[in-house]
Amino acid sequence: xxxxxxxxxxxxxxxxxxxxxxxxxxxxxxxxxxxxxxxxxxxxxxxxxxxxxxxxxxxxxxxxxxxxxxxxxxxxxxxxxxxxxxxxxxxxxxxxxxxxxxxxxxxxxxxxxxxxxxxxxxxxxxxxxxxxxxxxxxxxxxxxxxxxxxxxxxxxxxxxxxxxxxxxxxxxxxxxxxxxxxxxxxxxxxxxxxxxxxxxxxxxxxxxxxxxxxxxxxxxxxxxxxxx
Amino acid sequence: xxxxxxxxxxxxxxxxxxxxxxxxxxxxxxxxxxxxxxxxxxxxxxxxxxxxxxxxxxxxxxxxxxxxxxxxxxxxxxxxxxxxxxxxxxxxxxxxxxxxxxxxxxxxxxxxxxxxxxxxxxxxxxxxxxxxxxxxxxxxxxxxxxxxxxxxxxxxxxxxxxxxxxxxxxxxxxxxxxxxxxxxxxxxxxxxxxxxxxxxxxxxxxxxxxxxxxxxxxxxxx
Numbered sequence: 001x002x003x004x005x006x007x008x009x010x011x012x013x014x015x016x017x018x019x020x021x022x023x024x025x026x027x028x029x030x031x032x033x034x035x036x037x038x039x040x041x042x043x044x045x046x047x048x049x050x051x052x053x054x055x056x057x058x059x060x061x062x063x064x065x066x067x068x069x070x071x072x073x074x075x076x077x078x079x080x081x082x083x084x085x086x087x088x089x090x091x092x093x094x095x096x097x098x099x100x101x102x103x104x105x106x107x108x109x110x111x112x113x114x115x116x117x118x119x120x121x122x123x124x125x126x127x128x129x130x131x132x133x134x135x136x137x138x139x140x141x142x143x144x145x146x147x148x149x150x151x152x153x154x155x156x157x158x159x160x161x162x163x164x165x166x167x168x169x170x171x172x173x174x175x176x177x178x179x180x181x182x183x184x185x186x187x188x189x190x191x192x193x194x195x196x197x198x199x200x201x202x203x204x205x206x207x208x209x210x211x212x213x214x215x216x217x218x219x220x221x222x223x224x225x226x227x228x
Numbered sequence: 229x230x231x232x233x234x235x236x237x238x239x240x241x242x243x244x245x246x247x248x249x250x251x252x253x254x255x256x257x258x259x260x261x262x263x264x265x266x267x268x269x270x271x272x273x274x275x276x277x278x279x280x281x282x283x284x285x286x287x288x289x290x291x292x293x294x295x296x297x298x299x300x301x302x303x304x305x306x307x308x309x310x311x312x313x314x315x316x317x318x319x320x321x322x323x324x325x326x327x328x329x330x331x332x333x334x335x336x337x338x339x340x341x342x343x344x345x346x347x348x349x350x351x352x353x354x355x356x357x358x359x360x361x362x363x364x365x366x367x368x369x370x371x372x373x374x375x376x377x378x379x380x381x382x383x384x385x386x387x388x389x390x391x392x393x394x395x396x397x398x399x400x401x402x403x404x405x406x407x408x409x410x411x412x413x414x415x416x417x418x419x420x421x422x423x424x425x426x427x428x429x430x431x432x433x434x435x436x437x438x439x440x441x442x443x444x445x446x447x448x449x450x
Contacts, residue, residue, distance in 0.1 A: 126301040133295030134314045
């Protein structure tokens, strides 16, 4: 085990081409899916936070349910949609990075929306009351609201990115973990471990944990500092 | 401002039910009453924060209402930038903001993050933010509740100046009868969502016309 660890470090230091290829696919998939989830999820979360009605209460419950959607179930749904007899087979997304992105967007968007809704909801009343009291227009009040939530929007993105990086169920079902094409860090760790090629699995594991560490440093550094 | 048949209901509860209430610009009204009598609901209706269930507030088309809620909210940014939210960023606006910050003893924290202010400082910042812009009506919901006596007197002076400078009608919600006597021209006494009595402050406190106001004054003193 000690030598496998040392070999793993060597792979990282020398920039093993296979390692870099897997990292590249992972980052492409994760960055795209988390950014897309943020673009879709942030306005949706803001919509859920503003106002209240029976319909909105139902939508909030549905969104919160989707936040806990098991990744393999999501993968199964996407597989059934994109496979050769599925209704979206014409999109040719099965066993592609794009298909994996779609699956992750479905998984992560409710999480982004839910975290923003939970954070923004208690702020809506005081922000609106203050804005109306100062004679502000609705667009201006909305801009103020977004400003108040900007840190939460960013941490929602980091949460989405972290979830996308760590996800294995949906991406393995939709992507197929094909070498040089759709193999990402999580599916590669599984594959190499099953093969007994621990150095590669350990190297990928170190990089994955390192990425999470970086994300948390970013989140901590960017904690709101109140400045003039 | 002519308030007519103004009703606000929350479910089965009637929070406000005012048949008629006429308020004039250039006059400071102190609205008093026990907790839950509808003072804040009235303030929020006048400010346009909530829509009444029925009836109207009767503002003129060119009326501008400046409203300070009971709980002050500080936005991200400095104390100065928070105050500037209440006015256009012109030279005059900045000058007025600076004047109010100085008058409310916020000079030392002007560049400090507003979210780091104490409760009293936040209330003073919120008052400055409300007073910095010109309006025809000033609605203040317990603006000095969190202030010490020195700051309270300074705030009361600024409120009176605002009334005089802009000929604004002032609606001041307060639990302090002493403050009502110091600051207001007229008293509006509310109970259970209704306006029970309205008139000149000193006259009403010295000689209440209704048993309800008499009971209130006995309980809370003047």
